[in-house]
Amino acid sequence: MTQRVAVVTxxxxxxxxxxxxxxxxxETQVIVTSRKEQDGRAAQQRLSQENIQVDxxxxxxxxxxxxxxxxxxxxxxxxxxxxxxNNAGINPTAQPDEASLLTVQLETMRSTFETNVLAIVRITQALLPLMQAQNYGRIVNVSTEMASFTSMGSDYYPxxxxxxxxxxxxxxxxxxxxxxxxxxxILVNVYSPGWLQTDMGGSSAPFTADEGAETAVYLATLPEGGAQGKFFAEMRKFGGAVALPW
Ligand SMILES: NC(=O)c1ccc[n+]([C@@H]2O[C@H](COP(=O)([O-])OP(=O)(O)OC[C@H]3O[C@@H](n4cnc5c(N)ncnc54)[C@H](OP(=O)(O)O)[C@@H]3O)[C@@H](O)[C@H]2O)c1
Known part of the structure; x- marks a missing residue:
């Protein structure tokens, strides 16, 4: 079989x-992507030092x-x-205006929606015809359990x-x-990776980026007839794929 080609934003x-x-x-041909060429080339180089080849x-x-x-x-x-x-995303939580719906600047909301919603529509519309041409595709969207409607009234999250x-x-x-x-x-699903030690998550987060990646890899390699249109928790939390409430 020809190698699968994976794009990770x-x-x-x-x-x-x-x-x-x-x-x-x-055994997947991965395309690393980044806004700045030097960032992506450096990542490609780091992977190559581990004998992992990506484009x-x-x-x-x-x-x-x-x-x-x-x-x-x-x-x-x-x-x-x-x-x-669809991993690329921004989180303006560190900005003081984002602390409340009463203070948030519309410009903050607009730019966050630009990257976290509209950009996903843009890249999905662009690549979907290539998936449709072979009737095969796995789309994984990266969300958060903080986006569950049932969590909006919770005291637990900012x-x-x-x-x-x-x-x-x-x-x-x-x-x-x-x-x-x-x-x-063509299967599309969304998942919450949990709170991770990244530039966005900060160093107090309990889990590594590698741990957060496991569920994405599972969803990116689903067999035919696998989950469609589900919102998943990170698998390590439940020891397997468990759907979250929307
Ligand atoms: N960390 C957590 O605890 C956590 C929890 C739940 C969900 N998530 C989600 O996980 C995803 C990855 O987060 P992370 O923790 O790895 O954050 P991160 O370290 O801040 O990385 C975010 C990535 O998105 C890229 N990006 C932002 N805007 C972009 C654009 N317009 N075009 C292309 N790439 C763009 C960034 O590139 P630049 O370097 O060029 O900005 C960077 O590579 C996000 O969708 C986030 O919402 C994270």
């Missing part, structure tokens, strides 16, 4: 890097031109896209309105796309 560091690294060890191409998911350029390159170089992991509403949008987008893909061998 925002994969020069953090969770995306861990997902790219683990997928590349599963690299620049990709800014908020830019029409960058996504178009990336898609043309992918089509010409590989002629296929089997796996898309209010973080831009971040949580944007990830709710991502969850909804996943459900709509799954409905549209019903009956095909």
């Amino acid at each position: 925002g994969s020069h560091k953090g969770l995306g890097y861990a997902i790219a690294r683990q997928l590349a060890q599963k 690299f191409h620049p990709l800014d998911v908020t830019s029409d031109a960058s996504v178009q350029q990336f898609t043309t390159w992918l089509q010409q170089t590989y002629g296929r896209a089997d796996i898309l992991v 209010l973080a309105p831009s971040y949580r509403l944007s990830k709710m949008g991502l969850n909804g987008l996943t459900a709509i796309l799954a409905k549209e893909l019903q009956g095909t061998n």
Whole structure:
């Protein structure tokens, strides 16, 4: 069988890097992508030092031109896209305005939605025709349990309105796309990786990026007839794939 081709957005560091690294060890041709060329090349180099070979191409998911350029390159170089992991995301929780819905700047909300929701629509629309051409695709969207509607009234999480509403949008987008893909061998799911030690999660987080990547790899390699349109918790929490309430 021809090697699967996997695109991981925002994969020069953090969770995306861990997902790219683990997928590349599963006989998959991984394309590491990053906004800045030097970041992605450095990641490719780090992986190569571990004898893990990946390809690299620049990709800014908020830019029409960058996504178009990336898609043309992918089509010409590989002629296929089997796996898309929508990992790239931003979280403005450190900004004081994000502490409350009463103070949040609309510009903060707008830019967070740009990256966490609209950009996922953009790259998914671009790569989906390549999946449809071979009736095979696995799309993994990276969300958070803080986006579960049932968690909104909880005292446990920061209010973080831009971040949580944007990830709710991502969850909804996943459900709509799954409905549209019903009956095909293109499976789309969304998951919460848990709180991770990355630039976004900070050093007090309990889990490593590698631990957060496990569920993404599971969803990226689902067999035909596997889960469609589900919101999953991180697998280590329950010792297997368990759906979260929306
Ligand atoms: N860390 C956690 O505890 C946690 C928990 C739940 C969910 N998540 C989710 O996991 C995903 C990865 O987070 P992380 O912890 O690895 O964060 P991170 O270390 O901040 O990495 C985020 C990645 O997204 C990239 N990115 C941001 N905007 C982009 C754009 N317009 N185009 C392309 N790439 C872009 C960043 O690239 P640059 O370096 O160029 O900015 C970086 O590679 C996010 O979707 C996040 O919401 C994280």
